[in-house]
Amino acid sequence: MINTRLMKNDEIEVVANFISELNRVEESHIGYCGVDPLEIAYSLKEDLTDITYENSFLIAYDDEGLIGVLGFDADLENQRAEIWGPFVKDGKWDNASCLWTSMLELLPEEIISLGMFPNKENHRVLELAENLSFNRHSDQTILSFHRSRLQELEVEQLHELEEEYFPDIIQLHDQSFPETYYSGEQIIDRLNEERKVFIVKTEGRFSGYIYVEAQPEFGEGSIEFFAVPASERGKGIGEKLLSAALNWFFTFESIQSITLSVSSGNRDAIGLYKKVGFEQIHELCYFTKKI
Template identity: 50%
Template structure:
């Protein structure tokens, strides 16, 4: 007998293991979600905070067997929610619309926009997004830099962001990424020993920044954003920022690879990443839908 219900706290371990298994397969991969079960569990319990996961995720059981998980990570300040999944056992996909209705019943009134981020090989979710009238926002390419190429990183002159350059960094970020999942102020609030902004100052002038996040516990890290002032482009600032960030990230033991996501149409950026040493990993597609 099929049962679809809101997740309980004691199910988070089983749920994170289920997500990890499916998210390691490109045919069921969702870009928002991790691939390590412990990392996923930690994120669900600690980072999904605007609406707790016990009020935003639903699970589907056939008898005692877990066959599906679907949820959202709400950002009430931005009035949006990122959809986690659907993660469903492939031969049970027919339950997806029942799960979707159950999950959307949990959405708070403050959420106006839903976002989906499936791998392009995840044809089921790709089609679901279209069937639910989501609009395609962008194509994204994910690139990977592995530790065994770390010897290619030469000396670079980046420095950690200091208060005197907060305004410069926020203005550049918000102008280059006006609709990003973090604005400049939100990045400032996230900074800690594992989340850093590095900058380059040329002759006393702010030239560019890069924001990176490390998860040493899981041996993972990501380059979230970086941008260069118009007047400084073509001067090697982008390459220096990337190399400086990579050198810092690889100071953590167990950090074997770094990923970043870039708009697939941004050929210049992709060429820069490849020049530094990044390799192609996979393609994702961003969908969005206004629901209010």
């Protein structure tokens, strides 16, 4: 008999390990859910703030134990939710529809859009998205750079953002990434020892920036934004920015690799990352649906 109910506080470790086990396999992989159990547990406890996991994550049990997990990360301000899963054990996929129906009942009325980010090899979730009339919004290529390749990087002098260049980065960022999750001013306000902006200066002239964030307690780092003015492109500045960022990331001993997502159609960006030393590890699909 299948028992489906909301996840409880004392089940975080079990659920995090369950997600980790399935998310390491491409056939059950979901793009933004992570593979490290500690990181997954932290995300469940700390990142799900608008609707907590106790009210947004369902688990399914049978006589053999935990067989399925499905939940969502709600963004009430933007009226959308990212779907975590469904994560279902092999041979138990028939229970995914029950989990999905129960999860929909948990969605607050403010949510009008859903997003799913399965691996291209996760055929069961791809089929589920199609059956539920999700729209295939974009394909994403996931690339990774491992610490073991650090010696292959060009050694670039790190130029941290200085106050005199604040107007330059604000203008370039807001032009390059309009209406994104951080404005240029917000990036500057976020800067600390684990959030940095590095820039390239050409004869004192601002030639580009990269904004990066490290989470050394979880061995994680992310390249959030980088841009080069049109007049400075084709001069290798993007490579310098990426090399500088990677060299900084690996000053944290706990960070072993940097992983990022790029639109699969953006061949120039993928080529740039590969030129620096990133390797392609996954192909994902991003689906959205209005509800």
